[in-house]
Amino acid sequence: MPSRVTSPAGLAALLLLLAVLIALPLLIGERPFELRMATVILLFAIMGQGWNVLGGYAGQVSIGHGLYFGLGAYTAVLLAVRLDLSPWIGLLAGTLFPAFCAVLVGIPCFRLRGHYFVIATLVVAESVFQIFTVWEWVGSAVGIEMPVKSEGWANFQFHRDKTPYYYIALAMLVLVTAGKWWLHRSRLGFILRAIRDEEEAVRSLGFSPQFYKSVAMAISGGILGAAGVFHAQYVLFVDPFSVLGLHISVLVALFAIMGGVGTLAGPILGAAILVPMSEYSRVYLSGSGRNVDLLIYGALIMLIAVYRPDGLMGLWQRVNPFRRQSVPVRKG
């Protein structure tokens, strides 16, 4: 894939997008619903980027990535509750610990291929979820609240005006995306994509797929963990269902894949389109409690699968006037 982002037009579009994102709270600052939605989009975009390092680049599809999100959130809350540490230390620990756990999970799971790997990631995440629902020290099924402190950057808590959360999430997304951009062009990125396309060939060239997959897993788990810490600071509460539930793993994978697997902007696009779709249809259509929103959501997903199988990025590449060449869709 050529580095489309570095073309002058691409760069200009990127800077424009960034400017709009920075100015966004000024436009919607008085509307908490929209601000919250924008923050959630950023959060899911970060998670999608993290998932994509492993799923899109290394080609290891995980539907257990909610685990690292949850571990990050729990790490942040437990450090604050038990040790009264600064949330920024929590952010660091909540990134490193899930990354470490991801590597541990990867050691056995990377021996498996295809669907066997997918199911393995699922059962590991589900096991941890069930253990957390009965483990008293982590609050069991009831969950734990983050101690409420005075608002400000030192405490990573903002109570009246939630705009700082938006900027923190934006900064995290920019950082992660920049990292992904570097990865895309780096030696590591090439090796990961080579593993995705032909693992045996990579092995025969003398690179250890297991090692590089572990690196991808660590990066991926760390990003999800950081997103989890942000979530914990934002809602000030964790319980097994809201941060370790299977739906998180599924949504993250869904957004990233729907945006476009293995692309830089895919997860951002996926989150930017799918989060509002679900939020607005929920607000406007589910007043009756009849779930019309999910009805439409499900139908749309099926339509996209049938008519735009290469994801939303494929749609963009088709209408993008600056495109240099089309990216071949990998048939699975």
Next chain:
Amino acid sequence: MSEQLIIQLIVSGLGMGFIFALIAIGLTLIYGVMNVVNFAHGEFLMLGMYASYLAYATWGADPLVTLPFVAAAMFLFGLMVYYLLIRKVLTGSMQSQIFATFGLMVFLQALAQFFMGADYFAVQNSYLSGVITLGGVILPVPQVAALVGSSLATLVLYGLVFRTGVGRQLRAASQDAQAASTLGINASGMYALAWGIGSACVGVAASLLSNFYYVFPRVGAIFVLLAYVAVALGGFGSIHGALVAGLLIGLLQVASGFFISSELKFVPVYMLYLIVVLLRPRGLFGKM
């Protein structure tokens, strides 16, 4: 630890095990023939359970009586899903197939909630309620019926797949679709048949399950998660594997629910999966 208790646990475990096995065989059949994992499989189960419940609530028709009709209706539903949705993504990438069935899952769940609400419904006082006592062992009838019914259904299915001409064609398409079509086997017809049979299996499981389990829009997820594990544990595409793994899982989850805790009853099942695939990366019966 009395003998009665052990027998009760085994009956209950095998009853659930055969139900998991039926669901898993349907999944693995579809996977084996066309390499598609049906993420909406649990929702097929949910539809079957609603059908069974509604027939009971509206006409007073017992789930046992409506079982063949539910199975037949689910067979047609499976064909419909294949022709309206799956055939359109057959040539697409794996992700589009995942999305098609994932979207169907979300859609069917929402559809159930739209018409039935999120309430829990149960069939009460069916033919198969109460308990029977056999030599001092007290057994709940619905679970005995689940055991008998789903083992019979599995037997019929085995006969169909391994003893008939159509079954042979199905297995041929499953082993190598291209080679099968050069031999004059209609591959698309086999795909449709796999969806039909897979859904009918779920219909049987749903009817038996509706005797002792509540139905609600998300009921499918509970069973299908274990069915996925059963399919993988047995080896993707292997019918024997799905059966053995389904039974193993049924017994193990009942035992661990009793001896460890009911909240953690699936954790040993998940651990079993990890241990087995680490030793045999393609499951118990998967093609090496």
